[in-house]
Amino acid sequence: MSEREIMQYDVIIVGAGPAGLTCAIRLKQIKPELNVAIIEKAAEVGAHIVSGAVIEPAPLDELLPGWRENPPPICVPVAKDELWYLTPTGRYRLPTPPQQNNHGNFIVSLGAMCAWLAPKAEALGVDIFPGYAASALHHTGDGAVGGVVIGDMGIDRAGVPKDTFTQGIEIHAPVTVIAEGCRGHLSKQLINQFKLDQHSDPQNYGIGLKELWRVKAGKSVPGLAQHTLGWPLDSSIYGGSFIYHLDKDRIALGFVVGLDYKDPEFSPFEAFQQMKHHPMIRNLLEGGEILSTGARAIVEGGYQALPVTEMPGAILIGDAAGLLNVPKIKGTHQAMRSGMLAAEHLAATAVASSAGFDARLRNSPVVKELHKVRNIRPAFYRGLWRGFVAAAIETVTAGKLPRTLKLHADYSALKKLAGYSPPDRHWVERNLPPRDRLASVYYAATEHDEEQPIHLQILQPDICITRCSEEYDHPCTRFCPAGVYEMVEDSNGKRLQINSANCVHCKTCDIKDPYQIINWVTPEGGSGPNYQNL
Amino acid sequence: MKILVGIKRVVDYNVRVRVLPDGSGVDIDGVKMSINPFDEIALEEALRIKEAGKAAEVIVISCGTDECQQQLRTALAMGADRAIQVKTGSALQPLSTAQALLRVIEREQPGLVILGKQAIDDDNSQTGQMLAALWNRPQATFASKLVFEGEKLTVTREVDAGLETIEVDLPAVVTVDLRLNEPRFVKLPDIMKAKRKPLDVIPLEELGASLASNLDITRYAAPPLRQKGIRVENAAQLVQELKNRGLL
Numbered sequence: 113m114s115e116r117e118i119m120q121y122d123v124i125i126v127g128a129g130p131a132g133l134t135c136a137i138r139l140k141q142i143k144p145e146l147n148v149a150i151i152e153k154a155a156e157v158g159a160h161i162v163s164g165a166v167i168e169p170a171p172l173d174e175l176l177p178g179w180r181e182n183p184p185p186i187c188v189p190v191a192k193d194e195l196w197y198l199t200p201t202g203r204y205r206l207p208t209p210p211q212q213n214n215h216g217n218f219i220v221s222l223g224a225m226c227a228w229l230a231p232k233a234e235a236l237g238v239d240i241f242p243g244y245a246a247s248a249l250h251h252t253g254d255g256a257v258g259g260v261v262i263g264d265m266g267i268d269r270a271g272v273p274k275d276t277f278t279q280g281i282e283i284h285a286p287v288t289v290i291a292e293g294c295r296g297h298l299s300k301q302l303i304n305q306f307k308l309d310q311h312s313d314p315q316n317y318g319i320g321l322k323e324l325w326r327v328k329a330g331k332s333v334p335g336l337a338q339h340t341l342g343w344p345l346d347s348s349i350y351g352g353s354f355i356y357h358l359d360k361d362r363i364a365l366g367f368v369v370g371l372d373y374k375d376p377e378f379s380p381f382e383a384f385q386q387m388k389h390h391p392m393i394r395n396l397l398e399g400g401e402i403l404s405t406g407a408r409a410i411v412e413g414g415y416q417a418l419p420v421t422e423m424p425g426a427i428l429i430g431d432a433a434g435l436l437n438v439p440k441i442k443g444t445h446q447a448m449r450s451g452m453l454a455a456e457h458l459a460a461t462a463v464a465s466s467a468g469f470d471a472r473l474r475n476s477p478v479v480k481e482l483h484k485v486r487n488i489r490p491a492f493y494r495g496l497w498r499g500f501v502a503a504a505i506e507t508v509t510a511g512k513l514p515r516t517l518k519l520h521a522d523y524s525a526l527k528k529l530a531g532y533s534p535p536d537r538h539w540v541e542r543n544l545p546p547r548d549r550l551a552s553v554y555y556a557a558t559e560h561d562e563e564q565p566i567h568l569q570i571l572q573p574d575i576c577i578t579r580c581s582e583e584y585d586h587p588c589t590r591f592c593p594a595g596v597y598e599m600v601e602d603s604n605g606k607r608l609q610i611n612s613a614n615c616v617h618c619k620t621c622d623i624k625d626p627y628q629i630i631n632w633v634t635p636e637g638g639s640g641p642n643y644q645n646l
Numbered sequence: 647m648k649i650l651v652g653i654k655r656v657v658d659y660n661v662r663v664r665v666l667p668d669g670s671g672v673d674i675d676g677v678k679m680s681i682n683p684f685d686e687i688a689l690e691e692a693l694r695i696k697e698a699g700k701a702a703e704v705i706v707i708s709c710g711t712d713e714c715q716q717q718l719r720t721a722l723a724m725g726a727d728r729a730i731q732v733k734t735g736s737a738l739q740p741l742s743t744a745q746a747l748l749r750v751i752e753r754e755q756p757g758l759v760i761l762g763k764q765a766i767d768d769d770n771s772q773t774g775q776m777l778a779a780l781w782n783r784p785q786a787t788f789a790s791k792l793v794f795e796g797e798k799l800t801v802t803r804e805v806d807a808g809l810e811t812i813e814v815d816l817p818a819v820v821t822v823d824l825r826l827n828e829p830r831f832v833k834l835p836d837i838m839k840a841k842r843k844p845l846d847v848i849p850l851e852e853l854g855a856s857l858a859s860n861l862d863i864t865r866y867a868a869p870p871l872r873q874k875g876i877r878v879e880n881a882a883q884l885v886q887e888l889k890n891r892g893l894l
């Protein structure tokens with residue numbers, strides 16, 4: 113293979129989410145002469161983004177004053193907040209906790225918002241390359257990060273170049289900004305390589321599943337933001353739903369479950385589908401149609417899990433750094449603020465430098481916000497109700513109590529089959545679409561050229577058959593929202609079949625697999641879901 | 647020789663197309679748009695002909711609103727030398743497209759025009775044939791192989807009965823089928839180069855092509871939902887169920 117072609121930039125950003133796009137726009141606003149590029153693995157900007165999303169507009173006001181005159185395509189001011197506790201057939205209205213007060217916020221499609229931000233960045237001279245995955249890091253001679261390597265295209269299953277083989281190039285820059293979002297593939301490598309998490313607790317995650325519906329005329333109340341707790345989860349699982357009423361009879365509904373759940377037989381997808389059958393939600397959806405579906409992991413570790421966010425030649429921002437505020441279930445404003453902060457930092461020196469970014473971030477409102485709410489999420493380790501009490505205390509005292517609860521890794525929470533019997537969750541017979549995960553993935557319009565190498569690497573495949581069969585009964589076949597993992601039995605015996613073409617890049621398997629032997633790597637650029645307005 | 651390649655901006659083939667509730671069209675809000683896959687094959691073939699030294703220039707052309715410039719830029723990044731947008735306010739019907747292409751052919755004098763065999767949005771498969779008739783030149787549709795021999799072009803066509811090989815005089819119109827080739831990936835530096843390649847915009851009116859629409863689309867509808875299957879216990883029951891439905 114020939115030498116890779118090299119492109120040189122002043123700053124290279126991985127990921128065109130709110131963090132990466134904001135960083136790029138801010139860089140060009142401050143220092144127009146900088147050469148800035150963004151690499152995005154989705155075929156189009158926004159097509160891999162799944163979010164609620166109720167967003168706090170302050171960072172957008174700061175970045176693009178006047179945006180309210182030309183708002184993103186889906187943008188409905190929140191008119192009313194509701195929080196409900198559900199039982200299998202009933203419901204109780206709960207007071208809205210202050211973190212979830214959404215007065216002044218907007219319901220948007222974050223994917224559509226990113227697609228709206230991208231041309232604004234391009235107009236300032238940012239080069240955005242959708243359809244290209246940053247598959248590896250480039251290191252300089254002294255071990256610092258020197259840029260990224262774009263994945264090769266046109267390789268077959270066995271790793272052999274096809275006629276269409278196109279060698280990926282290298283993009284070099286003094287600083288690489290990692291804005292991959294939750295559980296990024298390069299972020300994971302960097303956190304390990306530079307031991308960025310050696311002084312922090314293990315990161316915690318959740319999985320978020322989402323569907324966009326068009327309901328029967330008159331059923332949606334534009335601007336209503338509803339959240340539910342309780343059924344279909346039992347009180348040992350941290351999670352709940354959101355139901356955001358948009359314009360044009362559209363409803364964005366989703367379900368978020370902490371990945372620290374213990375039950376090896378639990379399926380987040382099934383729980384989401386159950387939730388839709390609660391009378392309150394079923395009434396809303398009946399007679400409507402699904403427009404789009406998606407799933408994505410959410411970073412929930414907050415302050416305790418915050419890694420060091422700088423290393424020689426690179427920085428982490430947004431969800432890649434783990435900046436999401438869990439009690440608010442909002443990460444967009446944090447992603448955007450960290451993007452602006454990064455831009456200000458990188459533009460301050462003649463040649464962009466990562467040195468000093470971590471301190472700057474920690475002294476900023478971004479990390480102060482995380483510190484205030486640091487004890488709320490871990491309080492729920494011991495169940496919903498104790499969590500509520502602890503959350504109330506933390507909120508009243510604004511996080512000033514001199515204590516910090518510890519986090520533990522999500523995969524370690526899973527119980528072995530032998531010692532665990534799940535509670536009765538009173539789940540019901542379902543009849544709303546989608547029937548199953550395959551029917552759901554259909555609405556994610558996900559696509560991977562079947563001939564490319566499988567991008568889900570199983571490091572020790574024998575464990576699946578030997579230990580996992582016994583100990584956990586293949587939880588990957590349940591936690592994956594796209595039905596990628598299947599145990600099949602044929603004349604050659606039992607084996608794991610990986611339907612990698614269905615993968616929606618949520619990263620749950622990489623996180624929750626109890627043996628930590630699943631490694632998600634970037635497939636060919638442009639592969640993956642083609643989300644529409646998620 | 648110049649080669650002119652027509653490309654159309656269409657809803658990407660991976661997207662699940664949904665009809666608007668009022669039946670006035672399909673929902674393209676937030677939907678991924680791409681170069682019509684058959685047109686991409688047409689362009690790939692043109693580029694290969696040029697790389698083999700048999701053509702001097704590859705020009706891509708698209709008739710449509712300014713959004714189609716995105717697809718023209720992709721075509722330039724794949725390797726086309728320059729692009730022409732025939733600017734229209736709305737989507738054109740095949741006859742209008744063929745008329746617009748003819749006007750551009752008169753200006754550019756290409757030795758070969760390559761189009762996709764059909765666009766995957768309307769599946770009309772008319773533009774190439776209409777263009778050949780208007781231009782009064784030979785046509786070779788559904789091509790799966792092209793071979794040059796002097797001023798002649800030998801084309802293998804995919805027809806119902808199998809394969810058919812014909813010979814056409816140049817200039818001619820060729821429309822291409824799926825098996826002709828596998829289009830290349832765009833290399834990242836070529837996207838940057840494409841930004842500097844010429845893209846001319848010609849308003850449709852300036853070409854003097856007529857925009858008379860001779861087709862009226864009354865309504866769009868989704869195909870009826872497939873009935874849920876049933877499981878039968880044995881052959882006898884299967885026969886009975888088929889009889890009940892009047893299928894036996």
Ligand SMILES: Cc1cc2nc3c(=O)[nH]c(=O)nc-3n(C[C@H](O)[C@H](O)[C@H](O)COP(=O)(O)OP(=O)(O)OC[C@H]3O[C@@H](n4cnc5c(N)ncnc54)[C@H](O)[C@@H]3O)c2cc1C
Nearest residue numbers: 127129130131153163164166246293320430431442443444
């Ligand atoms: C179900 C759900 C509901 C949510 N609700 C809300 C809400 O109501 N309000 C709110 O504020 N926040 C919400 N969030 C959180 C919010 O979406 C995130 O905090 C935010 O998207 C983080 O932005 P980011 O730019 O850091 O990462 P992301 O938005 O994840 O963007 C990362 C981008 O990088 C790309 N990428 C990743 N790796 C690579 C690579 N190696 N090469 C190339 N490209 C790459 C991805 O394709 C993606 O486009 C929700 C999240 C979920 C999942």
Ligand code: SF4
Nearest residue numbers: 592615616618619621
């Ligand atoms: S294979 Fe992994 S990353 Fe892909 S959809 Fe399933 S859980 Fe998510």
